[in-house]
Amino acid sequence: MIPRGFDYFSPQTLEEALALVAEHGAEAKLLAGGHSLLPMMKLRLAAPGVLIDLGRISDLRAIREEGEQIVIGAMTTHAEIEKSGLLRRRAPLLAEAAAEIGDVQVRNRGTLGGALAHADPAADYPAAVLALDAELTLVSQRGTRTVAAQDFFVDLLTTALEPGEILTEIRFAADGPRTGSAYLKLHQPASGFAIVGVATRVQLDSKGKCEATAVGVTGVAPKAYRATQVERALKGKALNERIIAQAAGKAAAGVEPLSDLHASARYRKAMAEVFTRRALALALERARRRQ
């Protein structure tokens, strides 16, 4: 279908974009890679009268180190994240998740900020940013605020973004020694979206015991979540296959799994356990190699 007609703006700076957002209010939508918004407009599930394209704001497209932190601009594409040498070296989890998104065309156009703001329950990044304990920077003409990933995803397709706000960047700590991560996913064969996706980070202490784990799960529930019962079951333990398998049994504890034409709730719950177990085992192996 053809979308409804709209006015198009292409600001060159964040300040210009914020002014446009404030001026046009609820009538306006931000445009990033367009890979979620444009299909919705064509189906007339979204019909904004104004599109504000963030594509020319070069400040929003960067991956950099700030001390021990990694900072990524919202307009950075999936392909740039996937191929970033800095990320592969210092904090590979997000790059591993980016490599799993859609196909080459989607990865070349789609952006980190667009994917997070869209908050699709089957999107890959939410699991990774939860496991990374990332912080998201939201800017409006009223000021700047920082929101933890845990508080950003509110519900299906719903985030903590308020009217007039633009997500400008995310930041998280680079991996320290004895830290390993992994993102594993069961793909929906046609779209590539996650039926289940599990992002894990495992940190070992100097004796090789589990100091901390973080487990982010996408695809299973209306919004991505941290599997806190799994994390608690592993803390302080000398990890092995049996302990990981026992803990992974709690991967969907406390959530009501989705059921749709792609997978039943029971299947999603079972796959959450399987992929949590596999992702933890891989992250543990990588943590042991990273002294």
Ligand SMILES: Cc1cc2nc3c(=O)[nH]c(=O)nc-3n(C[C@H](O)[C@H](O)[C@H](O)COP(=O)(O)OP(=O)(O)OC[C@H]3O[C@@H](n4cnc5c(N)ncnc54)[C@H](O)[C@@H]3O)c2cc1C
């Ligand atoms: C065929 C296909 C396969 C795909 N497969 C996958 C997959 O396997 N895994 C996966 O995770 N995703 C997948 N996607 C989605 C893809 O990752 C999109 O790129 C992503 O969801 C949206 O990013 P975008 O940059 O295209 O945002 P857009 O579509 O431009 O915007 C999405 C929404 O976010 C808002 N927005 C955009 N940027 C900002 C910002 N900086 N601040 C505030 N709001 C903003 C927009 O107003 C809009 O509401 C797929 C898409 C397609 C078309």
